[in-house]
Amino acid sequence: MGKLDVIERAANRLLQHNVAEARIAIELMQESHDQRVLIKSYLVPIFISF
Numbered sequence: 001m002g003k004l005d006v007i008e009r010a011a012n013r014l015l016q017h018n019v020a021e022a023r024i025a026i027e028l029m030q031e032s033h034d035q036r037v038l039i040k041s042y043l044v045p046i047f048i049s050f
Helices: 003-049
Strands: none
Touching: none
16 A cells, blocks of 8 residues: 555545534534524513513
8 A cells, every 4th residue: 555545544534533523513503503492482482571
């Protein structure tokens, strides 16, 4: 295996790892957004009633 193959394999592993981390981050942000929307949907009527 040549040097370029080793470099390419290492780069691909790093890229796959970064993509996996990005997916997790996006899922967490989406979950956080959904929770904020849910909280607002409960809090807004409460504040309006005051």
